[in-house]
Amino acid sequence: MFKKMPVCRLMISCPSDVKTEIEIINRVVDNINDSIGFSMNIFVKTLYWSKNVMPEAGEYPQSIINKQILDKSDAIIAIFGNRIGSPTQHYESGTIEEIELMIQKGKQVFVYFSDKPVRKSEIDMEAETKIQAFKEKYKDRGIYVVYASDEEFNDYVSMHLTRYLTTELANEVNRVNEHTRFDDSISQRKEVDLIYDYTKFYDIKQVSSYTDSNIMKIRTHKDSFEMDIDIINVNKIENKEFAMALFEYAPCDNWSAFFEAGYFFEFDAASSGDIRAFQLEIKDDIRNKVIDRTLQVSCEEEHFRIWIPSTTRDSTAWKKISQVCFVVFFNSTYIDGEKGLLTIRNLKMVPR
Template structure:
């Protein structure tokens, strides 16, 4: 088995152009193409936006022609300081991520190197295991001793979580949901302050009316648009974390209701209900602020093309957040009603 992971597989040389040298050195003698991207996409090649993109499409062509290469794409969604973020490069990464999904590439996202390492070891194990099943003659000498031990169910078996696992999910995901909401709220407070500062600068220019008033105003407006795009990127992952965490919370509560069989005490159910009420309080405390900010962004005048695009970007993220929050509030209240029914039934016993 050979694995292609980019720069580690090449060495300095000359050719028609830099990527051509890399392509010739890589050749087609690899079984797995492993692509890892974070915030940078790379430099343009003769025909593609980056060497990574060119290498991906070469591997995809081999996969489509003869299914001789297994493509594994990973995207790090860990946050980075805004002052070190190249927005153009980051946008190219996200566009590429969307394109390969449309081509049928099932990719994974991760946060941090430790999570990536765990995911990769698990995925490589499964790839090699599948090869062993489908092509025993060519893979019997592969050493799996360094790969993780994984306990799996049979193909048709459904693995159910138990009471303690559901309770653990509740505790963990409740903390993650609140953390995500706090991150969004903090980011929204930050962007509000930034926009206020830009508005003050525009007011000063309007009052002073310098000769280059239009150029100065345009520069401030476009800087504001850049900051708004940074905000949109800043809240993108917390929004996904919030939605995913809440869905798991609701799923865990439904699971508890199914498996409890009166093992869970009345006091524990009351604690779970109180935790939901606390989560709703956290939602309500930030919801009004988010609605007001959404309205203010939507009402910004269309002064330049950059601010128009930034408005659309921010409004789309906030609308996704507000819509998901509305659904979460409905689900939380439905779960509270179910818990109340459970408590009522327990009182009758």
């Protein structure tokens, strides 16, 4: 009987000036399949538009590529040489669109920039400017490296793919027989109310960096809570003072099933008085911030929606959630004055 082997579908994406690197990737993948792939019972299949996309009428070329290979891929390797590529309907190039879509899907993204020597006649200053702007955008996200030779590119790809495959296989083993208390709700595609259903957390903690506890009052209701802030007597020392509404989960709560099932973290927010923004922070068991976002708010109630798989590369960070915090810092970005009321309503996990 044939043994079923998991397949990692690896998409290769690059502008037309990149050629040698495609051959290198295919050689690296062949070596991996013959070595650790064989020993770990995993197979890597490369996907590239010229060999895996079939002609299809009635759609834009990039939409066809997305549908036929990107949507089926587990990871992507993107390489930039001297060009950024041709623009698509929505992005500056097809490769950039593929990178962005894979990030949105929460998939593994590897990006490589060539720094190999080139002839002066091959240098396009406009393209170089676009590439540098793209690198600047992604420099803090830890998804790209620069290589100076084919040998260095070979080494990087081999190391990164090997590390990725071993990590994913370990995660897959850990996922077997792993259950959370949300499994029944998720299997039925139900919403999970993070205020009303969490009755033991109904008394939301108020935390302040200021010693006067009277600067904030929290009022809870069936589907909402309010942060009523009055900082008329607060010294805004170095703009680091804050007031926080804190959900404390003890012991830590496992939200990984929401990641795996593709749920959205959603809520409505509105303010009155002087509050202009707040900080949403979701922390793990050692207070690392899984989510840390500044959100603008006004008297018009606004709906906020965060797709959980888009926040991290895998579900590991969501296995030990200890806190959900709504924070107002005492500086003009967050509160332009001395008093305000922030209302958070319908805090839920919602299926896609």
